[in-house]
Amino acid sequence: MCGIHAVISPSSSCSSLQELSPDLHQNLLNRxxxxxxxxxxxxxxxxxTLQFTSTVLALRGDHVTKQPLHDANGGDDGSVLCWNGEAWRFNGGxxxxxENDGEVIFRELSKARTEEEVMGVWRGCEGPFAFVYFWGGVVLGSIADGGGDWEEVEADGIYSLGLGGEGExxxxxxxxxxxxxxxxIGVFNKALPSPCGEIPLTSAxxxxxxxxxxxxxxxxxxxxxxxxxxxxxxxxxxxAVLFSGGLDCTALARLCHDIMEPDQEIDxxxxGFENPRVVAQLKKDAKGKEVDFYEACPDRITGRKSFAELRSVCPxxxxxxxxxxxxxxxxxxxxQQVISLIHPHNTEMDLSIACALYFAARGQGWVTTEQTSSPASESSPVSYTSPARALLSGLGADELFGGYSRHPAAFQRDGYAGLVDELLLDxxxxxxxxxxxxxxxxxxxGKEVRFPFLDERLVKWAIATPAWEKCDFENGEEKSGVEAGKRVLRLLATELGMxxxxxxxxxxxxxGSRTAKMESGRVKGTTLLS
Known part of the structure; x- marks a missing residue:
């Protein structure tokens, strides 16, 4: 994802434009x-006076698109676009x-003559993005007023700031x-199954x-x-895939094999983390034997197993x-760097999750020449840094298809009516x-994480699909061979040989990675960071 930064100041206080602080400059360059x-x-x-800064991570088009995009002939009040994100589709196509998506959007914005036409351009974008757009004395995007502490603006619309009058x-x-x-995105299907029940969810x-x-x-x-x-x-x-070996990420890796060119490699x-509390217990249980605490992490064990299955299915x-x-x-x-990046999120759980993603995205680790599933049978590992700048995440599958423990709990409590309410909330x-x-x-x-399960058309399909066609809690595992939570995805994995x-x-x-409760087993996820 690119970095964008905009400062709006009264001209009377801007005898000279302030340079970015070294920390802010570096943070923008990192992105x-x-x-x-x-x-x-x-x-x-x-x-x-408005000062716009953009940094670019070039992942679209056949050239590096310089930002901010701006109207070179527009004079001192010409339009400017700082673009961060991906428009996977535009106006349905x-x-x-x-082509670069930012250039396509700016070209269409330049044709707009009214506020409604400008809004129409933005409404034609499908994908995850943030932006700041200056046009006709109006700034649109995600806006903070500069007073007090920073706040995250919800992704619930487009915000505009008028620079005339009171700046509404x-x-x-x-x-x-x-x-x-x-x-x-779409209308959620709240339908309930008929009293006589529905056909069990199967691979067919x-x-x-x-x-x-x-x-x-x-x-x-x-x-x-x-x-x-x-x-x-x-x-x-x-x-590269953020890979725990679980259902969601492995299904993505498996489908990538069908889509990508044969010579393309996938990281x-x-x-896995050294957690002092867990390491101490592992050493105690080992009674003097050598312990590889990284390989003992639950996600490492699952990851090795799923990696072996991928290699078998995708020769x-x-x-x-x-x-x-x-x-x-x-x-x-x-x-402290991670705490700074996740601000204003500030709980122990936020930090635990963020640490796992932070180090995974860096992509520095160890690989072996043979790339077998068992570390004991491999050659000596060598240091490796993944050059991949596009990362895939399985986030969204649990929310869409009923993968959390609260989903069967809701079904047990109130049947499909309770399950539908829980899925809708998620x-x-x-x-x-x-x-x-x-x-x-x-x-x-300098990486961009991409969420295939959150594609707008996929989400629209998922929320329009009845609950029992996604997670069939009414019928037990014996009827389909896999558990009810995320059953539709589990059945797809089975079809794909996994x-x-x-x-x-x-x-x-x-x-799974053991970032939780590093210092104390009693700390709660909701505890505020000190």
């Missing part, structure tokens, strides 16, 4: 290492692989007349094939036509298992919870 640009504008009444901030809805829409159910089609299309947009990373040498490694980033594809081992001393050395808060936090810690390394992966249980990243 966008390929280019840094600045543009200055003045409001039409000269009451305000896929953007040409040789207004919110514009993404969808006009979409009161029934969930997250401005239409929703399984429909999910495959949705995921394949989502992945095509996210893994094909990625520019060669500057440090990749042959350019064979452009995609699997598997993170000819190079999957590279990258063992990201993080010593306790290194966790402590980066602690989807409504998807864009308001932790995506910003997670993006900031991973983008720090029978072991299809049976993997849900495990939170902070426990």
């Amino acid at each position: 966008g290492p390929d280019y840094l640009g600045q543009v200055t504008r003045f409001s039409s009444n000269n009451a305000w 896929v953007i040409n692989e040789h 901030i207004r919110r514009h809805e993404w969808i006009v007349g979409g009161e029934e829409f969930v997250s401005s 159910s239409p929703s399984v094939q429909a999910l495959k089609e949705q995921l394949v299309e989502s992945l095509r947009l996210r893994v094909l036509n990625i520019p060669k990373p500057p440090s990749s040498g042959t350019g064979k490694i452009r995609v 699997l980033l598997n993170v 000819g594809r190079v999957f590279r298992f990258v063992a990201v081992n993080v010593p306790y001393s290194e966790t402590q050395a980066h602690r 989807v409504r808060r998807l864009g308001k919870r932790n995506l910003g936090r997670d993006d900031r810690v991973m983008a720090h390394w 029978e072991g992966v299809a049976k993997e249980k849900k495990r939170a990243i902070q426990f």
